[in-house]
Amino acid sequence: MSQQTSPATAQTPVNANSTAQQYQLTPVTDASPVVVNVEKELSGAQWVERFPTSRQTVDLISPFRENVDRFIAALSSAGVGVDISATLRPPERAYLMHYCTRIAAGTIAPQDVPEMECVDIEWIHRDAQGQIDLARSKQAARAMKSAYQIVHPPALVSRHSQGRAIDMTLSNVMNRHVVNGQGVETLISSSAILYQVGSSYGVRKLVSDAPHWSDDGH
Secondary structure (H helix, E strand, C coil): CCCCCCCCEEEEECCCCCCCCCEEEEECCCCCCCCCCCCCEECCHHHHHCCCCCCCHHHCCCCHHHHHHHHHHHHHHCCCEEEEEECCCCHHHHHHHHHHHHHHHCCCCHHHCCCECCECEECCCECCCCCECHHHHHHHHHHHHHHHCCCCCCCCCCCCCCCCEEEEEEECCCCCEEECCCCCEEECCCHHHHHHHHHHCCCEECCCCCCEEECCCC
16 A cells, blocks of 8 residues: 655755755644743843844934934044944843833832833742742842943933934044034034034034933933
């Protein structure tokens, strides 16, 4: 008697170039979805390495991107050192930074933090009896906040998450002659004059946050 292949599954090669052939099994008679349970990972400083912030100006939105590039070019031409630490912040990172700060400050309970798709973090730490351990939950949140080097409480939606801000540290600025946005060479004799030059390019300083510049000063 000849043998026939069961109609239960169809086999499709996953990688035709692979030495060890693998197949993806596609149900034919049973199209029920497969439920996969993903175990969440406890909050803590290790999350800081996930969803990294860009340091590239190309990730900023236009016209702020072009304004920043022009401002940086003028600074560099004048001999000013420019060290970019952040441009576009992924929404997942903004979520983690926002809520770890709030939990650490006690303005939200860990069990009240809304979930975010693709961020499988468990904010709730529990004791040996399975009860919520608020002290450990807040301790883990503080560790995250410290690792993020958060100075000002980060908003859930911010200029960084919108691609409208850049954090950069400038060196060798004073007494440099920098061409402003109107093409006028300007002696940088104070921080105020530096900020005016930045504004002439549409790059405005948030004075309370040392490295932070944006399209509207916030």
